Amino acid sequence: MTHTLAQLRAGQLSGIARLDLADDLTQFPREIFDLADSLEILNLSGNQLEALPDDLHRLTRLRVLFCSDNRFTELPECLGRCAALTMIGFKANRIERVTAAALPPLLRWLILTDNRIRQLPDELGQRPHLQKLMLAGNRLQQLPASLRQCHRLELLRIAANQLVELPQWLLELPSLSWLAYAGNPLEAQAEAAALSTTAPIDWSQLSLRHTLGEGASGVIHQASWQPPGEEARDVAVKMYKGQMTSDGSPLHEMHACITAGRHPNLIEVLGQVSGHPEEQAGLVMALIEPSYRNLAGLPSLASCSRDVYADGLRLSLPVAMGIAGGIASVAAHLHRQGITHGDLYGHNILCNDRGDCLLGDFGAASFHATTDTVQTRALQRIEVRAFGILLGELLARIEPGPDASDLQLLKDLQARCCQPQVLARPGFEEIGALLSRFAAMGPPTL
The missing domain is CATH 3.30.200.20 (Phosphorylase Kinase; domain 1)
Structure with a gap:
């Protein structure tokens, strides 16, 4: 729910953990500090703020801060002194300057989409918990080389910038799974x-x-x-x-x-x-038949880069393998067209009770060369890790019945898809063949 400044000033919000305040604010309301003992999530998006108070660190429990659609021209340095802050969202401001001092030590999720940033501090790579980095729609010409140290980084959005190359270290990050880079000079555009x-x-x-x-x-x-x-x-x-x-x-x-x-x-x-x-x-x-539904929900603030599945969701082995086989097949097709989906997630998959599935939402798709190069293979194997995560989520939800030995081939495949050596992962053609072989083995539950 959205709160009001009047409620805050009247003391009606005492003890809340989340405050959503969009009230045409031009200054940070000092009354927010009265919530310091409980406040964990602060959403000040959709106001006219240009600055935050230097003593923001007094909100000692603050973990998440949203300040999108405001008037900031720099990422406030007071953020770096917020010891518990892990998620920062400053989408659609006017930010040109980001300094090392603005980066809190436990930073896990940083959203700076649709700003005017030309350069990021090298210290960004010194945030070991960084898992999700969203930088689309800026003016970046290069990424800090220090990001090679971010071995937990899984999702990177760098579309619509001014990047002329993807550095080799980026293609070797062990956890990177969801990468979007369309709209940069580097992108190998498909023919018009x-x-x-x-x-x-x-x-x-x-x-x-x-x-x-x-x-x-x-x-x-x-x-x-x-x-x-x-x-x-x-x-x-x-x-x-x-x-x-x-x-x-x-x-x-x-x-x-x-x-x-x-x-x-x-x-x-x-x-x-x-x-x-x-x-x-x-x-x-x-038009899609109404029997199709989303396999999963979007990641939450807590899950960060992982989908949220319905409680108690269980899939039969044939249904789970139908989904896995269908997604492997369409991913192989896209890669042959020189496309990486960039957002291969359960929440972008529609499926029915038979395991028929459709992959949607091409918002993070990017183009790459259709020739077999080291870079092309790396871009494709990055997406293979996303499939490996999806396969693991499917395996975790298979209803009781199959013998553990029947699933070992699938577990081994999942491990290969997620291994840290990017180029050692299988391609989708091989993945599809392995899934077909599993189906042909005919375990009792199939």
């Missing part, structure tokens, strides 16, 4: 011809109905499409917002969806919206 092969669908042929879902990059509607001379059909239409997201540019997402082409485990793209009265970009896609 891919866009021209997608049929335009005139806006006048579409009638939007109710909203099916909304994400950072756009809104998905159920719609009716009336092609000339044909019967109307139900479709899904995603209209892109055009704003920078934590993953990168929504237009890069649209490009990746089109370039991905067709595969049984992808949502079919029917065409690109043309003739919108406000020139808004959009895609027309096949």
Whole structure:
């Protein structure tokens, strides 16, 4: 819930652990310090703040701080003195300057998306707990070489910057699993011809109905499409917002969806919206059956880079392997097209009770060369680690029944996918073959 300044000043919020305060603030309310004994999460996003108090460290229990959509021009150095602070979010400000003094010692999750940052301090690599780093939509020309020391770093968003290369040390980070770098000069863009092969669908042929879902990059509607001379059909239409997201540019997402082409485990793209009265970009896609649902929920503040699954979720072995096999197959397909998904997670997988699955959300997708190079293999094997994490989550939720020996091949595969030596991991072609071999072995539960 959103709190008010009046509630805070009246003492009505005493003892709360989380404060969400969006009240057109221009100054930090000193009354927040009255909550020091309990306050752990402070959300001051959507105000007009330009600074934080030097004595912010008095909030000794503060673990999470959000100050997105404000007017900061530098990351406040008072943050570095907050001993318990692990997560910082300053998306969509005007930040140009980030100093070492602004980085708290226990920093685990840093969001600086959509600012004006040209350089990051080398001391960023001296934060050993760093697990999630979101820097899309800035002006970075290089990353601090010290990040090679961040062996726990799993998710990195550097899309829409000015990077001209991916350093070799980045491709060797042992835990990196989710990488987005689209919209930089370094990116090997797919040929523009891919866009021209997608049929335009005139806006006048579409009638939007109710909203099916909304994400950072756009809104998905159920719609009716009336092609000339044909019967109307139900479709899904995603209209892109055009704003920078934590993953990168929504237009890069649209490009990746089109370039991905067709595969049984992808949502079919029917065409690109043309003739919108406000020139808004959009895609027309096949409508998914209502029997499909998200495999998992988004990571929480506590889980950081791990999905949250429903309590008590159990999967039969055939269903779990259906999901794993489908995702391995579509990932291999994407890699052949020169695309890394960048966000291979359970929360981006739709599945039904039979284990049929669809991989969605290309917001973090990036392009790489289709030739077999050391860099290409490394980028693909980074994504293999994400699959290994997913496979482990599936194995952990298989309902009782299979003998441990029946699952050993899968456990061995999961370990290989997650091993720290990036290039020693199997590719998705090999993973798919191993999963097919497991199915052919015919353990009793299959």
